[in-house]
Amino acid sequence: MDSASRRWVDQLRPAHPRHEETVAKLHDVLQRAALHELHRRRGQLSGPEFDDVAQQCADDAIMNILAKIDDFRGLSRFTTWAYKFAIFEVSSKVARHAWQHHPPSDLEWDKLPDTLVPKPEMEVERREQLATLTQAIATELTPRQREVFVAIALNDVSLDVLALQLGSNRNALYKNLFDARRKLRACLAAAGHPLSEEDA
């Protein structure tokens, strides 16, 4: 562990005489990092909310950091490890805000985008490919795989927002999406429409 990281860890211990001062300094930089990240993800929250949310992110990040300080093994600089907590808080709060204000709705699988509907002017092979894909979405995916694929891949709902909607988590839904994609690729390949040489 580098010396600066060691000082952070030592001074964040409750018994250290500079504990409160160190917590305040870390909170300040985490709040600035959170504020910057909220601006970087602009469009998902409005300006006046930024300061309040950044403070909440720093508050929650500090709590997590203090609770997990013994997990820090010095594989990165302490500050980079700490920024990670603030960024994850931003990610979580931005998703919750989006979900509360714009919950995904109308995610029925038959509401496929027009671009995936075979049209007469398309080449025969393309029409067959899309027809196979549409059929596979309808018949080959499990209900959960279909729900996740339609929401995320076809309707641009974020993983985190959908996780809040379904009471799940990002990793579980990503696994559903991954499995759905592999199944659909396999269906296209089996029907003579491989998307890559690996699928053929």
Add this chain to the structure above:
Amino acid sequence: MTDRHDLDELLRAQEGDAGCDAGVPIMDEYVELELRGEDPAKRFPGTAIHLRVCPGCRADHDGVLEAARRFGDLDP
């Protein structure tokens, strides 16, 4: 959306993808390798694949990288 390339992107599912959870504990380490000019894909190949495909994890990664670059290292 309807050409072969876009369908390939829509259905991208690469072997070796480590998933979302695998990146959480190592995100700081991953970012520091990048900051040192090293290739994190050599050490964390599954997460490197994942970050190319998962927008949520990529946004988190970009945020940590940006914070580390912008606010840098500090002494307590």
